Amino acid sequence: MDLNFKNGEELFQFLLLGVLVFFTIILLIVVLNIFMTLKAILNEKAGIKTEPFTLNSLWNKLNSFRPMSEEKDILLDHDYDGIKELDNHLPPWWLGMFYGGIVFGIVYLLNYHVWQWSPLQTEEYEIAMAEAAEMKSQMQSTSVSSIDENNVELLTDASDIDTGNLIYTANCAVCHGAAGEGGVGPNLTDEYWLHGGSASDIYKTIKYGITEKGMISWEGTLKPTDMQQITSFIKTLAGTNPANAKAPQGEIYVEEEAPAADETEAEESTSEELATL
Ligand code: HEC
Known part of the structure; x- marks a missing residue:
């Protein structure tokens, strides 16, 4: 028993x-x-x-x-x-x-x-499995691991972008500027990124932080959905050219689905950089 x-x-x-x-x-x-x-x-x-x-x-x-x-x-x-x-x-x-x-x-x-008052062994097994599946789906709906850097997708709903903006203003603006122009932290509106400019890269930077450089990890403070909303908001800042923009830092990031011309540009700039070395 x-x-x-x-x-x-x-x-x-x-x-x-x-x-x-x-x-x-x-x-x-x-x-x-x-x-x-x-x-x-x-x-x-x-x-x-x-x-x-x-x-x-x-x-x-x-x-x-x-x-x-x-x-x-x-x-x-x-x-x-x-x-x-x-x-x-x-x-x-x-x-x-x-x-x-x-x-x-x-x-x-x-x-x-x-x-058939009591369930047979196979039925008992199936009931237990169904209960476990139920518990698992409950866990996943509340768990922090449902969205991560591997599956994060950009949100396009205005309400999500607005929420992202609010959370950004509350937590990030002190270092990255109210309009993402940069300050203590880098400019988030230009096409140069220290840690990659894809949704997955940005999400990862926010989640784990670059603690040794002063960018803290937000994993413990923000929910995965919060970080997804901020990531989506940051992506909308691209090319907004705010006032007092901080000088570019890092590498040019080119969106994967971007036109080929941009890619050659990026390649040129890398070869230029190499040439100056
Ligand atoms: C205490 C200041 C500070 C706060 C607050 C802060 N950051 Fe940062 N952040 C930095 C610094 C400094 C860096 C640059 C790290 C480096 O040099 O590698 C950075 C880097 C980043 C990058 C990578 C930029 C790149 O070029 O790759 C992103 C994205 C970012 N922060 C987003 C955020 C978001 C979103 C928040 C709010 C949830 C936030 N940061 C809050 C200081 C901060």
């Missing part, structure tokens, strides 16, 4: 089962006692002496065999090289278990297969 109780309900069911078993045993003893007493009364009327009901007499009854003195009456008439067979009756404890087993089997059959 699985004794790892997942919740109070399971513990309660287990205790209930224990109490039921206990009372069943008590009931059996009481019924047995009444039965023995009745038998003793009847025997007395018929003039047969019976020993009083004690645990010892119960033990003897449970194990009763016909005594040695009666062996000649129960001796079967075959004889194999001196080995003989007695037709003794079965011990009552064994018979009790045998009939008890039959009763249990019937109850089991009715419960599981006829009325």
